[in-house]
Amino acid sequence: xxxxxxxxxxxxxxxxxxxxxxxxxxxxxxxxxxxxxxxxxxxxxxxxxxxxxxxxxxxxxxxxxxxxxxxxxxxxxxxxxxxxxxxxxxxxxxxxxxxxxxxxxxxxxxxxxxxxxxxxxxxxxxxxxxxxxxxxxxxxxxxxxxxxxxxxxxxxxxxxxxxxxxxxxxxxxxxxxxxxxxxxxxxxxxxxxxxxxxxxxxxxxxxxxxxxxxxxxxxxxxxxxxxxxxxxxxxxxxxxxxxxxxxxxxxxxxxxxxxxxxxxxxxxxxxxxxxxxxxxxxxxxxxxxxxxxxxxxxxxxxxxxxxxxxxxxxxxxxxxxxxxxxx
Amino acid sequence: xxxxxxxxxxxxxxxxxxxxxxxxxxxxxxxxxxxxxxxxxxxxxxxxxxxxxxxxxxxxxxxxxxxxxxxxxxxxxxxxxxxxxxxxxxxxxxxxxxxxxxxxxxxxxxxxxxxxxxxxxxxxxxxxxxxxxxxxxxxxxxxxxxxxxxxxxxxxxxxxxxxxxxxxxxxxxxxxxxxxxxxxxxxxxxxxxx
Numbered sequence: 110x111x112x113x114x115x116x117x118x119x120x121x122x123x124x125x126x127x128x129x130x131x132x133x134x135x136x137x138x139x140x141x142x143x144x145x146x147x148x149x150x151x152x153x154x155x156x157x158x159x160x161x162x163x164x165x166x167x168x169x170x171x172x173x174x175x176x177x178x179x180x181x182x183x184x185x186x187x188x189x190x191x192x193x194x195x196x197x198x199x200x201x202x203x204x205x206x207x208x209x210x211x212x213x214x215x216x217x218x219x220x221x222x223x224x225x226x227x228x229x230x231x232x233x234x235x236x237x238x239x240x241x242x243x244x245x246x247x248x249x250x251x252x253x254x255x256x257x258x259x260x261x262x263x264x265x266x267x268x269x270x271x272x273x274x275x276x277x278x279x280x281x282x283x284x285x286x287x288x289x290x291x292x293x294x295x296x297x298x299x300x301x302x303x304x305x306x307x308x309x310x311x312x313x314x315x316x317x318x319x320x321x322x323x324x325x326x327x328x329x330x331x332x333x334x335x336x337x338x339x340x341x342x343x344x345x346x347x348x349x350x351x352x353x354x355x356x357x358x359x360x361x362x363x364x365x366x367x368x369x370x371x372x373x374x375x376x377x378x379x380x381x382x383x384x385x386x387x388x389x390x391x392x393x394x395x396x397x398x399x400x401x402x403x404x405x406x407x408x409x410x411x412x413x414x415x416x417x418x419x420x421x422x423x424x425x426x427x428x429x430x431x432x433x434x435x436x
Numbered sequence: 437x438x439x440x441x442x443x444x445x446x447x448x449x450x451x452x453x454x455x456x457x458x459x460x461x462x463x464x465x466x467x468x469x470x471x472x473x474x475x476x477x478x479x480x481x482x483x484x485x486x487x488x489x490x491x492x493x494x495x496x497x498x499x500x501x502x503x504x505x506x507x508x509x510x511x512x513x514x515x516x517x518x519x520x521x522x523x524x525x526x527x528x529x530x531x532x533x534x535x536x537x538x539x540x541x542x543x544x545x546x547x548x549x550x551x552x553x554x555x556x557x558x559x560x561x562x563x564x565x566x567x568x569x570x571x572x573x574x575x576x577x578x579x580x581x582x583x584x585x586x587x588x589x590x591x592x593x594x595x596x597x598x599x600x601x602x603x604x605x606x607x608x609x610x611x612x613x614x615x616x617x618x619x620x621x622x623x624x625x626x627x628x629x630x
């Protein structure tokens with residue numbers, strides 16, 4: 110669902126007062142809930158599932174599982190166990206479902222977690238994802254809030270998966286041609302999360318359905334800061350720009366734009382495609398981190414040479430609660 | 437010949453797909469009907485990417501988009517695959533023969549200028565000592581990263597990286613093989629070798 114509809118519904122829920130053991134609950138726009146067991150251990154709970162974004166069932170499984178696991182990483186946690194969530198039309202054939210689950214299992218194992226079970230519902234359109242439980246030290250929970258003035262904004266995967274998935278649907282692109290994006294979506298945010306924790310990042314979230322702008326705005330809620338991003342620094346998956354130029358912009362990007370644009374100032378020299386990319390809904394996107402410049406050295410070392418990351422902007426004391434998009 | 441594409445009630449990317457089919461079918465003028473701003477913007481953008489002009493008329497509950505093909509594009513632009521594919525091939529980590537120090541300065545300047553070129557190349561291929569431009573501390577890392585961000589694919593020869601024992605230090609680009617490199621060079625409409 111788009112951010113506008115979701116906010117309307119959540120407003121109607123009568124929420125309980127949170128006990129002190131709830132470190133992160135429904136009151137903040139975070140990726141997962143955190144429940145403290147004792148002074149040393151807190152559990153991270155999250156779930157996510159969606160319809161196929163690519164045609165290959167194994168890749169779809171890997172991507173959906175990596176996407177669900179990412180919410181634990183975004184809290185600075187480590188996944189412990191996972192349960193499958195499956196909606197599936199039996200007419201499609203069980204081999205396809207088996208391939209989806211194999212892909213999911215590969216991602217769960219890659220995360221060092223175990224698959225404990227799951228639940229299946231017959232449905233007209235396939236959907237797959239996970240409910241994940243993770244662990245984090247109560248003093249080292251990363252939330253989307255906590256950025257400080259002058260912090261750098263760092264992104265750990267390129268953007269453009271919404272555009273590329275739309276192009277795939279429209280036959281403007283084959284799955285092989287978007288191979289780098291498929292691998293990107295299927296890759297875990299494990300290393301980025303660990304590097305963020307070790308480097309002492311101030312805040313963290315992951316980029317998914319609300320796009321870069323939507324998730325960045327979550328990082329600004331309540332801390333009196335603004336953020337400037339430079340579109341020339343925005344990393345894109347191969348072919349994403351070309352596909353956006355050909356009109357392969359998903360409806361979700363426009364929904365995000367319509368809802369978020371009062372809080373997003375776009376410089377007049379920013380081109381149309383970059384503007385759309387800022388709102389493009391991402392599947393299994395990268396972590397979005399706020400960290401002081403001096404932490405960058407440790408972060409870079411922990412990420413090593415082969416992991417992607419890019420500084421894309423900076424948190425500012427002016428323009429509180431707003432994202433400024435510069436050329 | 438004017439063709440009507442009624443894409444009302446259809447979700448993206450279907451309106452663009454239908455418009456493309458009509459263009460591929462050879463229609464010189466197309467009228468597309470859509471019922472939401474997303475589809476309107478995407479169809480107009482697609483038309484522009486194919487060298488066509490489009491004009492939007494807002495009517496009750498829908499948008500009528502009149503698309504006209506430019507004269508010269510009528511034959512050539514029937515498919516997006518015909519757009520220029522410039523490949524830049526870097527087979528060394530210096531530019532030109534002679535002084536190596538100068539060669540390094542030149543190659544850096546070349547890549548920085550390439551990263552600002554409009555339109556950017558389709559792909560950049562690095563082989564032999566060229567791959568050293570893309571490893572940690574290489575002269576080309578920054579410019580190649582910028583190119584990648586612009587959507588340019590940077591292919592780095594895997595065999596060459598192995599040869600220089602530099603596979604662990606690749607900082608930018610996709611580690612690639614001879615098949616991909618050959619296919620890239622063969623499908624280029626235009627190639628520049630340094």
